[in-house]
Amino acid sequence: GENVEQHPSTLSVQEGDSAVIKCTYSDSASNYFPWYKQELGKGPQLIIDIRSNVGEKKDQRIAVTLNKTAKHFSLHITETQPEDSAVYFCAAERIQGAQKLVFGQGTRLTINP
Amino acid sequence: NAGVTQTPKFQVLKTGQSMTLQCAQDMNHNSMYWYRQDPGMGLRLIYYSASEGTTDKGEVPNGYNVSRLNKREFSLRLESAAPSQTSVYFCASSAGDYTDTQYFGPGTRLTVL
Numbered sequence: 772g773e774n775v776e777q778h779p780s781t782l783s784v785q786e787g788d789s790a791v792i793k794c795t796y797s798d799s800a801s802n803y804f805p806w807y808k809q810e811l812g813k814g815p816q817l818i819i820d821i822r823s824n825v826g827e828k829k830d831q832r833i834a835v836t837l838n839k840t841a842k843h844f845s846l847h848i849t850e851t852q853p854e855d856s857a858v859y860f861c862a863a864e865r866i867q868g869a870q871k872l873v874f875g876q877g878t879r880l881t882i883n884p
Numbered sequence: 885n886a887g888v889t890q891t892p893k894f895q896v897l898k899t900g901q902s903m904t905l906q907c908a909q910d911m912n913h914n915s916m917y918w919y920r921q922d923p924g925m926g927l928r929l930i931y932y933s934a935s936e937g938t939t940d941k942g943e944v945p946n947g948y949n950v951s952r953l954n955k956r957e958f959s960l961r962l963e964s965a966a967p968s969q970t971s972v973y974f975c976a977s978s979a980g981d982y983t984d985t986q987y988f989g990p991g992t993r994l995t996v997l
Contacts, residue, residue, distance in 0.1 A: 775926065803983045814888070814974050814988030815927070860926060864983065870943040871982040874926030 775863050777875030785883050790851055792878045794861035795843040803864040803872075804837060804844045810857045818859075819846070848880075856882045885910050888989035890975050896995045897965045905960040905992050907975030915978045916958035917986065918942075918950060920971040927974065933958055934981065965996045 774797045784790045796804075802823040807815035821828045821835045821844065828835050832851075837844040844863075848855055861875040891906045909916065914935050919927040929942030933952040947969060949961045958977075962969060973992045978984040 777926075780924075805985075807988075812990070814976070814990050815986075816988065817985045820985075862926075868943070869941055869945075870929040872929075872986075874928075876924055876926050 775861060775873045775875045777861050777878055779878060780876065781879045781881070783881045783883060784851055786851055786853060788851055790848045790855070790880055790882075792846045792859055792861070792880070793843060794845070794863070794875050795841075796863040796873075797842065798863065798865050798867075799839075799842065800866045801842075801864040804835070805862050805872075806835060806846050807860045807862065807874075808857045809860065809877075815860060851882045853882050853884060856880060887911065888975055888977055888987050890973075890989035890992050892992060893990065894993050896997065897962075898997050899966060901965050902961070902963050903965065903994075904962075905973055905975075905994075906957070907959065907989060908957045909975075909977040909987070910956065911977060911979070911987065912955070913977035913979050913987075914955075915981060915984075916952065917976040917978075918948075918958070918960045919974045919976065920944065921974060921991070922971050930960065930973075962994075965994075967996045970994060970996045 777794045805820035808818045809815040832849045834847040858877045865873045888909045917932045918930040928944050931950040933939045936955045951959045975989040976986040978986045
């Protein structure tokens with residue numbers, strides 16, 4: 772079945788610097804890769820997603836890149852701000868199995884002022 | 885719009901007690917989901933409902949039952965709670981299938997003693 776590995780588990784960056792979170796997946800048939808942000812005490816919220824027909828997608832300070840050959844995708848946050856502090860989850864589609872969207876273990880991002 | 889609401893926010897049970905977690909969405913979404921979130925692990929799907937009147941098992945359904953009462957409401961029942969069910973439970977909904985944006989509720993933190 773699909774395994775989604777996410778690294779690092781914690782990340783601390785200075786305000787204004789960039790942050791990168793990486794995920795790898797195992798199902799070569801996967802076509803959908805969302806990223807969710809979870810703030811303290813709240814449910815996850817979709818921040819960006821990418822489908823396999825493109826290699827990169829941007830939305831203001833957030834970008835996601837996808838390498839289908841290597842089966843990995845990454846979240847890039849530029850010009851980080853204190854409000855970017857949260858736990859970030861990647862996810863990948865799984866064609867077979869009861870859970871069609873498999874989540875990574877999460878990355879706790881801390882932005883230091 | 886309230887989005888996805890969940891009740892209660894917190895609950896403490898003794899082993900063997902039963903309870904129902906309530907979830908409602910006001911976005912006219914077809915699909916609804918129940919996940920559990922445990923430290924260091926990704927969200928794991930317990931049950932989902934692709935449309936009113938249908939429910940399917942997810943990755944970790946043992947010890948749980950669900951009811952899709954109508955299009956708005958999707959409840960999760962623990963018939964005989966066990967300490968292994970201590971977790972944070974999230975309900976989510978999406979307009980279409982799992983490749984559509986999932987909107988999460990604020991979560992229920994459940995402790996089973």
